[in-house]
Amino acid sequence: MTKHDISIISSVHNPRVKGWTQLLDKKGRERQGQFMIEGIHLVQEALASDAALEALVYAAERRQELSGGMLEQAESRGVECVAVSEAVLAKCTDTLTPQAVFAVLPKLSWQPEDLLATAGTGPELVVVIDGMQDPGNLGTIIRSADAVGATGVLLGRGTVDLYNPKTVRATMGSLFHLPIVQGDLQSVLPLAAQQGAAVVATSLQGTSDCYGFDFRQPVWFVIGNEGQGVSPEAAALTTEQIRIPMQGRAESLNAAMAATVVLFEAMRQRLF
Known part of the structure; x- marks a missing residue:
């Protein structure tokens, strides 16, 4: 068991899961001041652009799909990496067949x-x-x-x-x-x-x-x-x-x- 998998959020009723799920809705995004990106490519782009990721959430059973040292790169920047079950991942994402990862970020601050x-x-x-x-x-x-x-x-x-x-x-x-x-x-x-x-x-x-x-x-x-x-x-x-x-x-x-x-x-x- 790796350090990434020490604690897996498996319940869709977990308070953090409820918070992430609310980001699928505009009111939830406005209330939390955050938004979500789904999939390996978008998370890679966010990391490459030095975006201020607040959490990286991934399916524990599919960690091997996260190529390029994504978790290590995120952790080296102080990003919280959270392992979850497939049920939680499906609950929090917008796509029909979700990829193995999503991330939570603060809304852009441009004026x-x-x-x-x-x-x-x-x-x-x-x-x-x-x-x-x-x-x-x-x-x-x-x-x-x-x-x-x-x-x-x-x-x-x-x-x-x-x-x-x-x-x-x-x-x-x-x-x-x-x-x-x-x-x-x-x-x-x-x-x-x-x-x-x-x-x-x-x-x-x-x-x-x-x-x-x-x-x-x-x-x-x-x-x-x-x-x-x-x-x-x-x-x-x-x-x-x-x-x-x-x-x-x-x-x-x-x-x-x-x-x-x-x-x-x-x-x-x-x-x-």
Whole structure:
């Protein structure tokens, strides 16, 4: 018996298990100020990014699946490693067939001021989310923002919870790679514009296309709700509206796909 397996939490009625289970719900996350990441890849990404893990919880019977010295690495940083039964693991996780590990972390501490500190002073590229509802779309956009080297992501009010388990999984660890901030677009976007950033949104009525727009300047790119697009309130704060040219018969693109097209065009202009 190893030191990791000395004490195994086997009851789903254990008080700690009840606390972890509450993290599957938004109210529980808000009350505890914590969230959960599930699976080997996400935990590895969190450790590699020096995220402040508070507990690493793993299935005692599947400890051998935790490759790369994960437990040793976590323990060397003072992270509590807790062995649990399969029943406890299933109770605490969101996936149908859970992997052998999950971790508990404090919510990210980024603030709008962290993004505004560099607004207009360099070639920043900030992705702004206005009322998006699908957790998979949000996670995919965060992953795309990370891929193109965006400065950060701003989540406006009415947007799906960043810490929704489906959102977290869809980021594939990218939520640990760049600042992700929650704030009021009505107060933050005007400040970004005042500091010299272009505030841009896509629109079918855009005056120019995304390939003709100059993304080499500081840009805050606004992405709207899947059904209604950018809200009238946020659209009123934009300095330019652009469109994505399409040759086929599709009227529009999925929100995450449209965002990715524009973000990679921004990266192309800036790098190539």
